């Protein structure tokens with residue numbers, strides 16, 4: 001893979017050639033699943049498939065189009081008809097190509113096609129489970145922890161995850177935030193000198209054009225006390241074509257910028273995703289993953305282990321597994337805490353330490369993230385701790401006398 005400066009130092013004609021070569025090499029490997037989906041779009045070319053704007057324009061938003069690709073169940077049809085009004089459905093053709101058309105339990109499918117069950121609201125479920133709105137000093141900014149803020153720059157995503165914590169914000173899939181509405185956020189960050197870390201998120205920030213994103217990053221980078229900029233995104237997974245050489249070159253100008261990518265299942269790690277992550281990593285963007293624990297999707301230790309190991313192979317460091325937040329209509333996605341604890345227990349010591357993320361609960365009402373650990377300490381008595389290792393054997397550890 002060429003470092004980006006080699007690309008950006010070239011003429012636009014040379015850049016075009018590189019892009020075409022890159023696209024051509026991907027097209028040669030266009031999977032049969034991708035071919036099946038592209039064939040359902042009239043006049044679509046392989047060049048269109050590589051173009052993230054084409055993918056967005058042609059995102060699947062209705063059951064008629066989707067039913068050409070997937071054999072929909074009654075629960076899904078009811079979900080599209082009804083819960084789609086609550087949280088819109090939008091699936092880029094690329095992501096739809098990962099769906100098993102005949103398996104209603106396909107982990108990709110469960111994340112993007114609404115189900116009737118989304119309409120069932122259970123006890124303790126909330127519209128804003130993490131209490132973000134009550135910690136928002138200005139529109140689009142969440143300030144919960146002393147030295148960092150969450151900057152929500154977009155109310156749109158490439159694909160609307162059915163388990164989305166911010167479904168209250170992205171529900172309609174329409175852009176409401178204007179560039180002018182960022183001003184109050186910049187001013188708040190400028191006037192709070194304790195803020196050294198800004199997480200740019202949304203919605204998905206990568207849905208914005210390179211130009212708008214650059215303006216945002218430039219404004220934040222210009223604030224002297226901001227040391228650390230992160231971008232939270234799912235687009236390298238749902239639409240990896242978004243990670244273009246031009247986008248990466250722009251990010252590199254304002255580095256270091258870290259990226260947290262939302263991955264939920266090993267099936268999401270395709271050759272395109274690998275290519276996107278390699279382009280980012282080769283050009284100095286440190287990558288971490290965030291995963292939501294989802295019933296029937298990734299709630300088995302062997303699936304999580306596979307996901308974490310595959311992430312390391314594409315240079316993404318597993319960072320968090322989140323307990324699924326109790327958003328309204330999420331009971332079909334949520335697991336007991338014991339499931340997450342057991343997964344960590346089955347990872348720790350059983351695979352590379354880098355492949356073991358933290359399991360965290362974002363406390364309802366705005367309490368913040370708290371790591372939940374399997375309990376290693378069995379007994380504690382007069383400075384002696386009895387501790388269980390990964391194999392379940394007990395050892396004594398003595399405090400200094």
Ligand code: SF4
Nearest residue numbers: 157160161164203234
């Ligand atoms: S990409 Fe993120 S913000 Fe958008 S729907 Fe998925 S979880 Fe929600």
